Amino acid sequence: MLKVEDLHAYYGKSHVLRGVNLHVKPGEAVGLLGRNGVGKTTTMKAIMRLMPSASGHVTFDGAPLDGVDPFRVAPLGLGIVPQGRRLFPKLTVYENLCLGLAKDPPAEGLSDIFARFPRLKERLTQLAGTLSGGEQQQLAIARCLVMNPKMILFDEPTEGIMPKLVAQIRRQIREINKTGISVLLVEQNIKTAIEICDRIYIMEKGEICFEGPAEALKNDQNIVHRYLGVALR
Amino acid sequence: MYDLIGVLLLNGLAWGLIIALIALGLSIIFGLLDFINIAHGDLFMIGAVLAWTTVDVTGNFWIAFVLVPLIGFAAGCLIERGVMRPVENSPALSIVASFGLSLILQEGVRATFGTTPKRLMDPLGVTVELFGFQYEAYRLLAALIAALAIAGFFLFLRRTKLGTWMRAVRQDREMAIAMGVPADRIFMFTFGIGAAMAMLGGVVAAPITSVEFRLGLDVLPLCFIAVIIGGLGNLPGTAAAAVLLAVMEGLVSAFAEPTTARIVSLVVMSVVLLVRPNGLFAPARR
Ligand SMILES: Nc1ncnc2c1ncn2[C@@H]1O[C@H](COP(=O)(O)OP(=O)(O)OP(=O)(O)O)[C@@H](O)[C@H]1O
Ligand SMILES: [Mg+2]
Numbered sequence: 001m002l003k004v005e006d007l008h009a010y011y012g013k014s015h016v017l018r019g020v021n022l023h024v025k026p027g028e029a030v031g032l033l034g035r036n037g038v039g040k041t042t043t044m045k046a047i048m049r050l051m052p053s054a055s056g057h058v059t060f061d062g063a064p065l066d067g068v069d070p071f072r073v074a075p076l077g078l079g080i081v082p083q084g085r086r087l088f089p090k091l092t093v094y095e096n097l098c099l100g101l102a103k104d105p106p107a108e109g110l111s112d113i114f115a116r117f118p119r120l121k122e123r124l125t126q127l128a129g130t131l132s133g134g135e136q137q138q139l140a141i142a143r144c145l146v147m148n149p150k151m152i153l154f155d156e157p158t159e160g161i162m163p164k165l166v167a168q169i170r171r172q173i174r175e176i177n178k179t180g181i182s183v184l185l186v187e188q189n190i191k192t193a194i195e196i197c198d199r200i201y202i203m204e205k206g207e208i209c210f211e212g213p214a215e216a217l218k219n220d221q222n223i224v225h226r227y228l229g230v231a232l233r
Numbered sequence: 234m235y236d237l238i239g240v241l242l243l244n245g246l247a248w249g250l251i252i253a254l255i256a257l258g259l260s261i262i263f264g265l266l267d268f269i270n271i272a273h274g275d276l277f278m279i280g281a282v283l284a285w286t287t288v289d290v291t292g293n294f295w296i297a298f299v300l301v302p303l304i305g306f307a308a309g310c311l312i313e314r315g316v317m318r319p320v321e322n323s324p325a326l327s328i329v330a331s332f333g334l335s336l337i338l339q340e341g342v343r344a345t346f347g348t349t350p351k352r353l354m355d356p357l358g359v360t361v362e363l364f365g366f367q368y369e370a371y372r373l374l375a376a377l378i379a380a381l382a383i384a385g386f387f388l389f390l391r392r393t394k395l396g397t398w399m400r401a402v403r404q405d406r407e408m409a410i411a412m413g414v415p416a417d418r419i420f421m422f423t424f425g426i427g428a429a430m431a432m433l434g435g436v437v438a439a440p441i442t443s444v445e446f447r448l449g450l451d452v453l454p455l456c457f458i459a460v461i462i463g464g465l466g467n468l469p470g471t472a473a474a475a476v477l478l479a480v481m482e483g484l485v486s487a488f489a490e491p492t493t494a495r496i497v498s499l500v501v502m503s504v505v506l507l508v509r510p511n512g513l514f515a516p517a518r519r
Contacts, residue, residue: 048411074413086408088401095397100412103394147413 001026001151001182002047002078007056009039009046016042017054018206024151029173029183031193031214033228034203040186041083043203044153047184048073048080061150074100079149083156083186085140089129093120096128096139100147110146116172117142134165141172151182158189170196190228194218202227236364241483243363247372247441249479250379251434253472256456256463257386258430264466265403265423268317268327272335273456274449276428279338280305280435281444282346285353294356297436298378302429309428313421335449342446350443375437382433383472386426390468399423403466454495455479458502464512474513 002024009017016039024030034040046054049070058065060078068076087096097113097120098104114121117138123131128139137157144152154173158166166189173196177183187193193200194214202210202223210227217223259273280301287297316334320326357374360367390396401409402419410416435448442448459478463470478498485494505513 045407050407050411069415070410071413071415071417074411080411082408082411086405088404088408090404091397091401095401099397099401099409099414143412 001028001061002184003057003059004043004047005057005059007043007046007054007058009042009051009054011042011053016206017046017056019056020046020203020206020208022201022208022211024182024184027177027180027182028199029177029185029197031197031200032184032186032203033188033190033193033200035228038203039206040203041155044080044082044155044184044186047153048078074147074149077148077150078153079144079147079151080153081137081140081144081155081157083159085136087128087131087136087139087143089127091128092125093128093131093139094124097124097143097146099143113142113146116145116175134161137161137165137169141169141176145176149181151184152176154183154185156186156188158187158192166192190217190224236366237487238484239364240366240368241487242480243368243376244372245480245483246476247376247379248438248483249476250376250383251438252452252455252459252479253475254379254382254386254437255431255434255452256459256471256475257383257468258427258434259456260460260463260466260468260471261399261423262427263460264468265399266313266317266321266420267324268424269324269331270427271328271331271453272312272338272449273331273427273431274451274453275335275338276305276308276431276449277435277438277452278342278446278449279308280432281439281442281448282342282435282446283432284436284439285351285444286346288353294353294440297439298433301436302433305429305432306425308432309425310421312428313424317424339446339449346446348446350445352443353440356440369441371440375441378437379434382430382437386430387468395419395422455482455498458498462502462505462513464515467512467514470512470514 004020004022007017007020008015020043032040032043042051045051047058049065049068060076065073088099091099097110119135120139120142123135128136131139141157157173158169161169170192173183173185177196183196185193185196194217197214200212200214200217201208204227210223255273255277259270262268262270283301283304284294284297287300288294312334316330317327320330355369355371357371359370361370362368390399398409398414398419401414402416406416455478456475459475460471462478463472463474482494482498485497509515
């Protein structure tokens with residue numbers, strides 16, 4: 001579904017991605033872990049072609065993304081739920097939800113979405129900036145799903161979400177994955193990643209330093225400790 | 234005395250709505266592209282010159298209302314590609330580039346249209362009696378057209394996909410692109426709309442001012458003051474400020490020099506900046 005080969009990217013002179021290689025098979029859920037600042041978000045941006053400085057090869061759904069206009073990536077079926085949610089705060093919930101669609105559907109056309117995210121339905125005319133953190137994350141996921149993606153990049157979807165709602169988001173991502181949508185998930189919470197993902201990559205200083213089944217991480221405290229510097233509770 | 238003030242208020246209103254139209258164009262270009270378009274007043278001037286030319290060539294003023302905004306839109310798109318895009322990401326260069334464009338437009342008009350200020354015939358040729366004066370009906374029509382154009386602009390911004398995309402790109406360009414919004418085209422389109430609004434303002438204003446190559450010089454500062462008093466990026470605030478300023482300048486210049494009126498505007502702007510740095514209409518605290 002997604003194949004990333006020798007991906008490099010720079011912010012000015014600093015060489016942030018130093019040859020990232022990874023792949024995600026159709027329907028697979030893959031985790032991308034790593035300490036703060038190792039380049040996880042940058043990897044996702046580069047995949048979405050939002051890093052002008054990026055070089056390397058990205059193949060999505062059998063076709064190369066190299067040279068594709070950045071705004072054409074999402075319509076190909078590759079969506080992103082970005083770190084920090086990045087809603088358009090001064091647009092309404094409805095405007096946010098339908099932003100990626102060429103034409104706004106009638107509210108009934110969104111019934112699938114509302115079935116999954118009932119709270120959004122009551123707040124369609126509210127400005128997105130006035131939603132609670134949890135509701136904002138729901139909207140960030142919903143506006144991505146509305147575009148019928150084949151794959152979604154989740155960048156720390158549970159960051160800053162109260163623990164009670166974390167389980168809900170975890171469940172939603174699993175359900176999304178079950179419908180056949182491939183998932184690449186960046187997470188600080190290793191437990192969440194292990195629970196959702198089939199396979200895990202770990203990044204260090206702009207490179208992938210570990211790849212293995214999620215089970216392996218669960219059973220091998222050393223890897224977790226060595227690359228992520230934390231203990232798995 | 235009160236009659237005179239009534240007429241001055243009406244004149245100020247018509248002029249203010251025209252300024253509002255131009256200032257909104259300036260504001261969306263600045264708000265979306267961070268581009269300070271020094272040539273914006275000259276686009277207004279070109280609109281007036283083209284209106285005069287339309288009458289000169291076809292004998293029909295009303296054609297200009299359709300033709301000139303279309304030319305303005307095309308010109309705006311070209312300017313975005315040719316002048317603005319190359320200096321993107323450099324505010325200082327963008328000021329220099331648009332200043333250069335301003336000179337080219339002015340000198341181009343001077344060379345072809347001439348230096349003599351020209352007046353258009355009142356296109357309606359009808360007066361109505363208001364406050365005991367014979368008042369040109371066209372001024373009322375001008376106010377109405379400008380108001381309709383402003384209302385149309387806000388409806389477009391609020392109610393259409395393109396308008397929503399313009400607002401989205403302005404709030405978070407990168408995420409808009411990630412959602413599939415063609416931000417580059419939105420930029421070009423925005424510049425086109427902004428230029429079309431300035432030129433439409435020129436057409437509306439042509440019969441009630443003298444048309445000459447320096448026409449933009451007087452209008453640009455007023456637009457900037459309106460944008461600042463209204464609050465950067467606050468479009469309804471900008472429109473309201475433009476009307477208030479024009480009415481105020483009209484009243485003051487009836488009793489003093491026009492220069493004094495402009496000084497008053499600048500003083501008002503300074504006071505607003507001191508007391509309410511986010512604009513007259515921003516909530517005092519956020
Ligand atoms: N806009 C930017 N300009 C300059 N440097 C940046 C920019 N964004 C990120 N960086 C730097 O690039 C490196 C990688 O950043 P990135 O956001 O990809 O890390 P991350 O793995 O997502 O971290 P986190 O877990 O904190 O989200 C960091 O050192 C960061 O400081
Ligand atoms: Mg990150």
